[in-house]
Amino acid sequence: MSTVSTEPAVSPAELRARLIEQAARILGEEGPSALSARRLATAAGTSTMAVYTHFGSMAGVVDEVATEGFRRLIDHVDAVGTSDDPLADLRRMAGGYRDNALENRHLFGVMFGAISLGGFHGRGADPEVSLAAFDQIVSGIERAMAAGVLREGDARAVAAQFWSALHGYVMLELAGMDRVVDDSERTVLWPMLAHLLEALAPAPR
Amino acid sequence: MSTVSTEPAVSPAELRARLIEQAARILGEEGPSALSARRLATAAGTSTMAVYTHFGSMAGVVDEVATEGFRRLIDHVDAVGTSDDPLADLRRMAGGYRDNALENRHLFGVMFGAISLGGFHGRGADPEVSLAAFDQIVSGIERAMAAGVLREGDARAVAAQFWSALHGYVMLELAGMDRVVDDSERTVLWPMLAHLLEALAPAPR
DNA sequence: TGAGGTCGATAACGCTGTTATCGATCGACC
DNA sequence: GGTCGATCGATAACAGCGTTATCGACCTCA
Secondary structure, eight states, rough: OOOOOSSOOOOHHHHHHHHHHHHHHHHHHOOGGGOOOOHHHHHSSSSSHHHHHHHSSHHHHHHHHHHHHHHHHHHHHHHTTSSSHHHHHHHHHHHHHHHHHHHHHHHHHOOOOOOOOOOOTOOOHHHHHHHHHHHHHHHHHHHHHHHHSHHHHHHHHHHHHHHHHHHHHHHHHHTGGGSTTTTHHHIIIIHHHHHHHHTSSSSOO | OOOOSSSSOHHHHHHHHHHHHHHHHHHHHHHHHGGGGHHHHHTTTSSHHHHHHSSSHHHHHHHHHHHHHHHHHHHHHHHOOSSSOHHHHHHHHHHHHHHHHHHTHHHHHHOOOOOOSSSOTOOOOOOOHHHHHHHHHHHHHHHHHHHTTTOOOOOHHHHHHHHHHHHHHHHHHHHHHHGGSHIIIIIIHHHHHHHHHHHTSSSOO
């Protein structure tokens, strides 16, 4: 028998990807407190040093995971597709946004919670990726304007309003604040978005 | 000279209050990563054990600080007072909410960020206090309904919509997302709230 | 075949949250 | 008035944390 290792001998790039993947998994399954350098390294089958050669610090890991979270959000929202009813598309985008947040609550927290306790919080996700997520909403608004169901105007500003309202509802829901109002999905989220879009509708002539 | 100590000999209740006060101060001045049991104990002039006898764990401290944050928010919003223009009052409440968040961003993060990294997050603030904060908004909405500038309806549901939109804008601003839209206070926050209230206005007869 | 450089495994630093132990101090009750 | 009981906090220890220095192994290119 030779001394040749029978192990796969992963490349640095593979290892890096595996670290991000495992970090996202641990975060999602066990929450923020379970994500440590040693734990992450073991899960990825390597040593803690690999974490530091690839990401510099745990904050670097978090930034990378946050970016990954935005990529998944984009995919999730993209999956709802488009129809010939741009307002319905916006509603379905909102639903996708919310579903993604509820299914990946810890990941969502990292994406937006520069605010973190006891924690490493780095500089946040790659702006290019988080901007792409915002651009999805902008596109949705633009389609609605082009179709004449929303008043023409600054699509980015309108998209930011839509996003703020949606995001706020989701954040409050994640924080458990939805308990202050019963059945809030039916009496808060959808009416709120409907009101916003209604006020942005073209003036009746 | 007797052996009587010249120290103040603080009571347990005083010490507890001092711990909460110092925890809020450290968090506000130096951020989440500076808040440790030893650091907190030293700042309050005691030992780490005091933290555990009074709060059980650091998570307990965080819950208490979050509750304190809601109390300060309530005071801040209360300070705007009321006028005979309920809609203007709502706008000023929103301004107070936002100002409070920007001035105490770490505290704000703890209040709503059950989401925390590497962290202790406990069960959140005392529901009674956070509910009181929500009730401020409900009262504002009720006054507007009573004055006939908002359509009569479920004030709690409407308040939740108002809160969601406001909260979402503030959270995105704290996360640095306001950079995706220029001058967002003027083109996002106020127009968004105006649109929401406009859609909730009584139907013209 | 050799040289250079990248990458990760090992071990150590000071710090963290948390707990066991124990002494002091204060109030109640006989 | 004196003693008993309980509450509270100071000390010291534990395992685990992020991070770093060291160093050996490997892969690439000449």
